[in-house]
Amino acid sequence: SQQGEEDPQALSIQEGENATMNCSYKTSINNLQWYRQNSGRGLVHLILIRSNEREKHSGRLRVTLDTSKKSSSLLITASRAADTASYFCATDRAGANNLFFGTGTRLTVIP
Amino acid sequence: EAGVTQFPSHSVIEKGQTVTLRCDPISGHDNLYWYRRVMGKEIKFLLHFVKESKQDESGMPNNRFLAERTGGTYSTLKVQPAELEDSGVYFCASSPGNSNQPQHFGDGTRLSIL
Numbered sequence: 001s002q003q004g005e006e007d008p009q010a011l012s013i014q015e016g017e018n019a020t021m022n023c024s025y026k027t028s029i030n031n032l033q034w035y036r037q038n039s040g041r042g043l044v045h046l047i048l049i050r051s052n053e054r055e056k057h058s059g060r061l062r063v064t065l066d067t068s069k070k071s072s073s074l075l076i077t078a079s080r081a082a083d084t085a086s087y088f089c090a091t092d093r094a095g096a097n098n099l100f101f102g103t104g105t106r107l108t109v110i111p
Numbered sequence: 112e113a114g115v116t117q118f119p120s121h122s123v124i125e126k127g128q129t130v131t132l133r134c135d136p137i138s139g140h141d142n143l144y145w146y147r148r149v150m151g152k153e154i155k156f157l158l159h160f161v162k163e164s165k166q167d168e169s170g171m172p173n174n175r176f177l178a179e180r181t182g183g184t185y186s187t188l189k190v191q192p193a194e195l196e197d198s199g200v201y202f203c204a205s206s207p208g209n210s211n212q213p214q215h216f217g218d219g220t221r222l223s224i225l
Contacts, residue, residue, distance in 0.1 A: 033213055042115070042202060043154075043216040050211065088154065097206075098144060098167060099214060101154040 006089060006102040014110050019076040021105040023089030024069075030092050032065055033099070034074050037086045046074075046087075081111045113137065115217035117203050123223045129191040132220045136185070136205030142166075143186050144206075144214060145178060149199040157201075160186060161208075172197075190222075198224045 007022045025032070031050050035043040049056045049065045049072070056063045062075040076083055086106050090099040116135045124130050136143045145157040157176070158168040162183035171178070175194070180186040190197055200221050204214040 031211060035216070040218075042117075042218040043204075045213040045215060048211070048213050090154075096167065097142060098156040098159050098170070099146075099154075099204075100156065101146075103153045 006087070006105045008105060009103070010106045010108070012108040012110065013079055015079060015081055017079055019079050019083070019107055019109070021074045021087050021107070023072045023074070023102055025072075025089075025091045025100070025102075026070065027091075028094050029067075030094055032063075032072050033090045034061075034063060034072075035088045035090060037088065037104070039085075043088065076107075079107075079109045081109050083107060084109045115203055115205050115215050117201075117217035117220050119220060120218065121221045121223075123225065124193055125225050126195055127192045129189065130193055130222060132188045132190075132201055132203075132222070134186045134188070134203030134217060136203070137215055139207070140205035140215075141183070141208040142206045142214075143180060144204040145186070145188055146202040146204065147199050148202065148219075149196070154202065157188075193222075193224045195224050198222055 005024050033048045034046045037043050047058045047063050049063050060077045065072045086104040088101050088104045090101045118133045122130050141162050143160040146154050148154045156170040159166045160180045163180050177189045200219040202219045204216045206212045206214045
């Protein structure tokens, strides 16, 4: 891929469990963002973490960034059936505004 | 505020025909981006406008694709003539002028070339 790889490609959990998705990238970045996509819809921005940040929280979401390993993780706590979607990480390189996406993780939360 | 809107939501055309996709960004957003997702592949950048100027068009596949943003408001992406490999979902996104801001995406146009 251009930049990011998500792991796992697919994840199935029970409602109430936590879901962890990982992302690795290849080049130096300004920011890393996580997006969610429900089937047939556009990408919804979840959280942005800057290259000088290590962890960020937003509601039930927790994102970590390790620039030395060029990796990030997205943790969704106390998952709900409505969290079922595809999740993508996206990075932007220094000096460019366009985003580079991975192939995404398909999360299924079973009620 | 209204989000990014794209039209049409679906388009089915025959190989060799022309199709024009439209994107209306969030009002006041100077940055407008086009991306494409081909079946089974990752979402890939096509080009970036800052107001009416093309800032980066390094992702445009070939000269059959033409993007415009006259007046710095809405944008169009024309494919002429369409080929089978152009099938996919075309996303538009916009963001404010300052950096470190998230991009807001439309629902995309699903383009099918027969």
